Amino acid sequence: MRTPPASDPARSALMKRVRQARTGAEEAVAAALRLAGLHYRRNAKGLPGAPDFANRSRRWALFVNGCFWHHHKNCRRGTIPKQNNAFWLEKFAANRARDARKAKALRALGFRVAILWECEALDPPRLKERVARLAGLWGRGQLDEKR
Template structure:
């Protein structure tokens, strides 16, 4: 195991700046949905997993997942850190497990669930097409 190059206090400050809400990828998805005339609610606490965007009219929940944190399969951004594997592997696996549990609970309640990955938000036209597919809309 290699030593961290910053103090624990500084590392804590760095990690505390990682946002859980209103992230850049979420803002891009919201913007595209709004442009497409799709209206939504944010972070409904009464739903499992507090989905990022909720479309009650469509009984649809969208989660905007960071590729690293939620382990996007076959994505270059979902790399595995080379140090502290004993810390990172269980942490990341727990995120994936929590995601699956929330999705299953939403399905049980009669909601459809869609995932939009962070890497898909880097190209707005690709994202627009993904959203069209999710809603069954034509181009």
């Protein structure tokens, strides 16, 4: 992967403020999972990719992907910056490839894996519907969702 060009101090300060855990989207998902009666552990370090939410005994894992960082193609937040375009395209491709490897490794261990996008998590009616659907599928053991 190409290294990014030297950035200015203002951009560096901005990027350092980007949260990696306990984001607003993750907090909304955590609340919805609790309301749906699903028990979970956060950032399960012993599992491939340390899923944002996981239940080892019921064998499910949920990743909450940021629309920008994981390049959600069907979302306005998943835009590609115009500056350093080649770098960002490569960065997004690497992130998506890593996401696929993590999900594949979890599935190989018998886990049902779902991806929930930031835009879904920050839209309360959509989040409620999606978590209810996941809870129903996970309860019957039918989920292996690719999105």
